[in-house]
Amino acid sequence: MKRASPPNFDQAAFKQALGQFATGVTVITTRAASGQLIGITASSFNSVSLNPPLVLWSLATRSASMPVFQANSHYVVNVLAASQLDLCKRFATVKGDRFEGVSHAEGDTGMPVLDGALAWFECHNRSRYEEGDHVIFVGEVERCGVHENAAEIAPLIFQNGQFHGLKSI
Numbered sequence: 001m002k003r004a005s006p007p008n009f010d011q012a013a014f015k016q017a018l019g020q021f022a023t024g025v026t027v028i029t030t031r032a033a034s035g036q037l038i039g040i041t042a043s044s045f046n047s048v049s050l051n052p053p054l055v056l057w058s059l060a061t062r063s064a065s066m067p068v069f070q071a072n073s074h075y076v077v078n079v080l081a082a083s084q085l086d087l088c089k090r091f092a093t094v095k096g097d098r099f100e101g102v103s104h105a106e107g108d109t110g111m112p113v114l115d116g117a118l119a120w121f122e123c124h125n126r127s128r129y130e131e132g133d134h135v136i137f138v139g140e141v142e143r144c145g146v147h148e149n150a151a152e153i154a155p156l157i158f159q160n161g162q163f164h165g166l167k168s169i
Contacts, residue, residue: 022159027091028057029104029112030075032068037099037112040065041092043158044134045077053141055121058134069137073125074109077139078117081147082154082165087114108143118155119146 007014023043030038040059048054055077059066069075080088091098103115107122114120123139130136147153154165 019160022157022164025080025088025156025158025163026057027078027080027087027114027117028059028069028075029078029114030068030072031111033071037097037104038065038068039091039098039112041088045079048138053144054126054138055123055141056136056138058131058136060134061130062133066135069125070128070135074107074111074142075123075125075137075139076107076111076113077121077123078114079119079121080114080156081116081118082156082163084114084116084156085163088156088163113145117147118150118153120144 009017024045026042026045027039028042032038040063042057042059044056044058046056048056057077059069063069087102090102099112104112105115107113107120109122111122113122121139121141122143123141125137126140127138128135129138154167157164157166
């Protein structure tokens with residue numbers, strides 16, 4: 001098999017090109033063995049398969065949360081609504097207890113489901129693949145749900161370094 005050619009661009013050009021692809025924004029949540037709730041903002045979420053129901057997301061290998069996500073059997077992917085920009089920023093930047101004051105419920109596996117999420121996927125941590133400077137997590141969806149007013153709620157979108165709410169055209 002022929003190998004890939006070396007890139008003809010620098011990292012800044014690659015990031016700029018990737019930034020043109022609009023993505024939804026999620027908060028991935030789990031619980032450490034100590035009981036501490038863990039959550040991180042991720043825009044790398046995607047569907048993989050309908051049968052079996054599989055989704056994926058990725059996390060930087062250098063992330064402080066990596067050992068917990070690597071070791072845990074379950075996590076929840078919470079799809080954020082445009083009105084949840086504050087949660088997006090909190091789980092992306094806050095140091096310490098990111099869950100302080102954040103309303104949530106326990107899913108069937110005890111993992112946190114954020115109140116007001118547009119949709120959520122409670123996943124078994126099926127497989128992990130180390131690629132480059134990230135680990136790709138593939139989750140087998142055991143349960144999922146959609147906000148009761150999802151049809152009227154705009155999702156939170158990230159594109160070109162900015163957050164947006166999506167409107168129908």
